[in-house]
Amino acid sequence: MPTHATSPSRPRRAPRKRPLVTVSEDDGNRRADLIRVSARLFREKGFDGTTVRDIADAVGMRSGSPFYHFKSKQDILAAVMEEGLVAGLQDTERIAASDLPPREKFRALVRSHLETVLAEGHDFIPVLLHEWRALSPEHQARIIDLKDRYDARWQQALAELKKARLIRSDSKVVRLLMLGAVNFTIQWYKPGKGLSIDQLADQAVEFFLGEPG
Amino acid sequence: MPTHATSPSRPRRAPRKRPLVTVSEDDGNRRADLIRVSARLFREKGFDGTTVRDIADAVGMRSGSPFYHFKSKQDILAAVMEEGLVAGLQDTERIAASDLPPREKFRALVRSHLETVLAEGHDFIPVLLHEWRALSPEHQARIIDLKDRYDARWQQALAELKKARLIRSDSKVVRLLMLGAVNFTIQWYKPGKGLSIDQLADQAVEFFLGEPG
DNA sequence: CCTACCGATCGGTAGG
DNA sequence: CCTACCGATCGGTAGG
Numbered sequence: 001m002p003t004h005a006t007s008p009s010r011p012r013r014a015p016r017k018r019p020l021v022t023v024s025e026d027d028g029n030r031r032a033d034l035i036r037v038s039a040r041l042f043r044e045k046g047f048d049g050t051t052v053r054d055i056a057d058a059v060g061m062r063s064g065s066p067f068y069h070f071k072s073k074q075d076i077l078a079a080v081m082e083e084g085l086v087a088g089l090q091d092t093e094r095i096a097a098s099d100l101p102p103r104e105k106f107r108a109l110v111r112s113h114l115e116t117v118l119a120e121g122h123d124f125i126p127v128l129l130h131e132w133r134a135l136s137p138e139h140q141a142r143i144i145d146l147k148d149r150y151d152a153r154w155q156q157a158l159a160e161l162k163k164a165r166l167i168r169s170d171s172k173v174v175r176l177l178m179l180g181a182v183n184f185t186i187q188w189y190k191p192g193k194g195l196s197i198d199q200l201a202d203q204a205v206e207f208f209l210g211e212p213g
Numbered sequence: 214m215p216t217h218a219t220s221p222s223r224p225r226r227a228p229r230k231r232p233l234v235t236v237s238e239d240d241g242n243r244r245a246d247l248i249r250v251s252a253r254l255f256r257e258k259g260f261d262g263t264t265v266r267d268i269a270d271a272v273g274m275r276s277g278s279p280f281y282h283f284k285s286k287q288d289i290l291a292a293v294m295e296e297g298l299v300a301g302l303q304d305t306e307r308i309a310a311s312d313l314p315p316r317e318k319f320r321a322l323v324r325s326h327l328e329t330v331l332a333e334g335h336d337f338i339p340v341l342l343h344e345w346r347a348l349s350p351e352h353q354a355r356i357i358d359l360k361d362r363y364d365a366r367w368q369q370a371l372a373e374l375k376k377a378r379l380i381r382s383d384s385k386v387v388r389l390l391m392l393g394a395v396n397f398t399i400q401w402y403k404p405g406k407g408l409s410i411d412q413l414a415d416q417a418v419e420f421f422l423g424e425p426g
Numbered sequence: 427c428c429t430a431c432c433g434a435t436c437g438g439t440a441g442g
Numbered sequence: 443c444c445t446a447c448c449g450a451t452c453g454g455t456a457g458g
Binding site: 264265266276277280284285286 | 435436437438439
């Protein structure tokens, strides 16, 4: 049963959709808009499962227009990942530079990373984790630099924990297991159900380091 | 500069490729072959990044023929995931039923799960972890049953560890963090480089439970 | 940034 | 399981 009466006229264009994002008319933030909505779509449907038309629709452009801002779909993916890493690295370095005691500093790191990965609208790093494989090798190289700096900060934090005798080993494997446990939360954590992000951070730290004192 | 001289004849078919898998001529294992090579391809290129033609090529069929064995690409994905879960569940239940002491039983569980996820040719569970999102809701429901039984076994193992005072808490969050750390190894573990799977299992158990004794 | 379009490719099918 | 094919869709582009 057709929902609309169809007339035999020539193919009619679908009515122009209203943009789903509100932006001041004449600013240059269209690129940032594209990155943000692409992150959300890539996270929800995957890189290959998202079409350039999906992205264009979501920001209220025509299907060819994203290519005015990016020269390929791959470039959008790289921009999404870079955005997430730059922001995450900034947070991480701020915490690393603070003078919190070791356990508190570590807790702050875990909480910050959990927020980077779980908070509403924070789709950049989840896309990095999920769609790394879809990124071309040339783009990967650029992103790996940033990832290495991120990892180095964590390794540094573990060294401080070891010095304070809060962990037995600051081996690379321990770091990978910890970050794995934290990163994998994106597979099961449901915002607003059960633990808050803060509570989850506390439980994770307790699991990693044992009870305080 | 063209590599081949092109003649103005009608489009010529590419020479028939030799199958990449060897199977006895007339057995009914074509379905199993499809599942195995699909698992590998889905893992390498993702579900959306793998075409039915990729799959057909890899088993030496024509592009339409996989649909003689499966009614859709989605059905192949579901079969891959189910295969992995059934095998993993079998291993897990065998270990759970053994009379190993708690710490040894847990170590066996971790090692078994790491092998399920890291060993050569074990692509089924990695596909489950990576492509869950790509599976249709109807298929998901069937797979969730198996997943729940898997999780229940782990929760049971944690309860035994708690009873033996080897962990402080057998909360659901602890299970999720542990399994997350183990599952995330598929993102960084390189077979033949660094630790063996057995060594990794030992290190993980030591990290989760602390030093023995 | 839109219009109009293209070549390539995709999942799937009918008929044998 | 192959042959032959289809309608739909995709990333991307030329020209404005």
